[in-house]
Each structure stands twice: as C-alpha cells, then as structure tokens.
Amino acid sequence: DTGVSQNPRHKITKRGQNVTFRCDPISEHNRLYWYRQTLGQGPEFLTYFQNEAQLEKSRLLSDRFSAERPKGSFSTLEIQRTEQGDSAMYLCASSREWTNTEAFFGQGTRLTVV
Amino acid sequence: DQQVKQNSPSLSVQEGRISILNCDYTNSMFDYFLWYKKYPAEGPTFLISISSIKDKNEDGRFTVFLNKSAKHLSLHIVPSQPGDSAVYFCAASAEEYGNKLVFGAGTILRVKS
Numbered sequence: 724d725t726g727v728s729q730n731p732r733h734k735i736t737k738r739g740q741n742v743t744f745r746c747d748p749i750s751e752h753n754r755l756y757w758y759r760q761t762l763g764q765g766p767e768f769l770t771y772f773q774n775e776a777q778l779e780k781s782r783l784l785s786d787r788f789s790a791e792r793p794k795g796s797f798s799t800l801e802i803q804r805t806e807q808g809d810s811a812m813y814l815c816a817s818s819r820e821w822t823n824t825e826a827f828f829g830q831g832t833r834l835t836v837v
Numbered sequence: 838d839q840q841v842k843q844n845s846p847s848l849s850v851q852e853g854r855i856s857i858l859n860c861d862y863t864n865s866m867f868d869y870f871l872w873y874k875k876y877p878a879e880g881p882t883f884l885i886s887i888s889s890i891k892d893k894n895e896d897g898r899f900t901v902f903l904n905k906s907a908k909h910l911s912l913h914i915v916p917s918q919p920g921d922s923a924v925y926f927c928a929a930s931a932e933e934y935g936n937k938l939v940f941g942a943g944t945i946l947r948v949k950s
Contacts, residue, residue, distance in 0.1 A: 727880075756937060765841075765926050765940030766881065779935055814880055822932045823869040823888050828880035 725749060727829035729815050735835045736805055743801045744832045748817030755798050756826060757790055758814040759783065766814050772798060773820060805836045840864045841929050843941035852950045856914040860927030860941055863908065867929035871938065872901060872912045875924045884925075885912070917948045 728747040736742050748755045753774050758766035769788070770780045774795035784790075787805075792798040802809055812833050816826040842861045850856045858872075868889040873881035887894040887901045887910070894901050900913045914921055924945050928938040 729880075754936065758938075763942065765843075765928075765942050766938070768937045768939070771935055771937055773935075779937070816880075816938075818936060822936075823886075823930075824936065825871055825883045825886055826936070826938060827883060828873075830880045831878075833878070 727815055727817050727827055729813075729829035729832050731832060732830060733833045733835075735837060738807060738836055739804055741801065741803045742805060742834065743799055744813055744815075744834075745797060745799050746815030746817075746829060747797045748815070749827060750796075751819070752817035752827075753795065753820050754818045754826075755792055756816045756818070757798070757800050758816065760812040760814060760831075761810075769800075802834075805834075807836045810834055810836045839941075840867075841927055841939050841941040843925075843927055843944050845944050846942070847945040847947070849947045849949060850917050852919055852948055853916045856912075856917045856921065856946055856948065858912045858914075858925050858927070858944050858946065860910045860912075861908060862910075862929050864929070864931075864939075865908070866931045866933065867939075868932065869930045869936075870901070870903060870910050871928045871930070872899075873926045873928060873940075874921075875926060875943070881926055914946075917946075919948050919950045922946055922948050 756771040757769040760766040772792040818826040871886040927941040
C-alpha cells in the first residue's frame with residue numbers, strides 16, 4: 724500500500740494524559756501536513772513540514788501540541804495534557820513540492836478525550 | 838473569517854440526474870482549487886482540481902467550473918450514482934502559502950435510487 728498511513732485509527736484517553744499520533748506519508752512526497760477536523764466542519768490546517776523542516780504552525784496549535792518529522796519521512800503529532808476540546812479527527816496529508824498539486828490524505832486518527 | 842464557503846449544508850438528488858455543488862472563496866491569492874470526497878470515519882479522497890488559469894476541468898463524470906471574477910467554483914456530477922453519496926469538501930490553496938489547503942465546511946450529497 725503506497726498511500727498515506729496513520730496510526731492509531733482510534734484513541735480514547737483520559738483528560739490530562741499525553742497522546743502521540745504517527746503519520747507515514749507517500750514515500751516520494753516531501754511535504755507533510757497535519758489537519759484537524761471536528762463535526763460539521765472542514766479540516767483545519769495545523770502545521771506542515773517540507774522534508775524535516777517545520778515551515779508553518781497555525782494559531783490553532785497551542786503550546787500543548789508539538790509535531791516532528793525527524794528524518795523527513797514519518798511524522799509524529801503529540802498532544803500533552805489533553806483536554807476535552809482536543810477531541811477531533813486528526814488528519815495527515817502529503818504532497819510533492821510542486822506548484823498546484825494535490826495532497827493525499829490518510830484515514831485519520833479519531834481522538835476522544837474523556 | 839471563512840475564506841472558503843460552501844453555503845449548502847446538504848443536497849439531495851435522484852440517481853441519474855446532475856448534482857451541482859457550489860463553493861465561494863474570498864482570497865484572491867488562491868490559485869488552485871480542489872474537491873475532496875469524504876465518507877464517515879475516513880480521510881478525504883481527492884476527486885478533481887483546477888488551476889486558476891483554467892475555467893473548466895473534466896474527469897469522467899466529474900467537471901469543475903471556475904469563475905474567477907465571481908470567486909466561485911462548482912462541481913458537477915453527471916450522472917449521479919448512489920455511491921456518490923458522501924460529504925464533498927471544496928478546498929483552495931496558494932503556492933506562497935505552502936500549498937496548505939483551506940477547506941469549506943462541506944456539503945452532504947445524498948443520491949437517491
């Protein structure tokens with residue numbers, strides 16, 4: 724399977740716990756994006772990487788959120804001290820570094836904070 | 838502020854008829870527009886896109902039209918099939934924004950057989 728892969732698919736955690744999600748992009752894609760989607764809304768941009776460099780972070784990404792892409796391949800998104808408002812679908816996408824090119828999404832990680 | 842708007846939360850059409858989904862945007866810097874389809878509990882699947890230098894792009898049953906002066910695009914699905922029932926998201930991007938996507942809120946399409 725050469726698509727974008729995300730793990731885990733579902734995560735239930737207690738408020739205050741830390742969680743980490745993983746994304747494996749399409750191998751030849753050097754751009755990797757994280758989005759968050761809540762019910763009734765479209766995905767909202769969180770951050771993106773070009774290779775290992777994190778080039779932009781949204782205002783949505785509070786200090787409790789951190790993302791890494793250490794070798795320019797897979798990426799992790801960590802949420803510290805989770806809050807109920809963090810409950811959402813976390814989506815990863817990857818694309819080539821071309822002008823006007825589509826991004827391909829993984830199946831997402833559904834986070835529920837109880 | 839919402840830079841990409843899909844004003845119809847839902848649309849219901851009969852199998853075999855045309856489905857028209859609409860999208861408006863406000864940021865004139867956007868130069869690439871995409872439509873994604875999403876089933877529950879899955880990630881969005883890319884459908885079709887259009888560059889700002891074009892006004893139409895066709896791929897099988899799917900056609901996207903872009904009206905730059907009106908900052909409006911639409912997705913036509915002809916003929917509509919029950920398997921097309923899903924949430925459709927319009928998205929826009931610009932190279933100088935790192936090609937990050939700005940999404941509308943989505944339109945739920947139901948195709949009745």
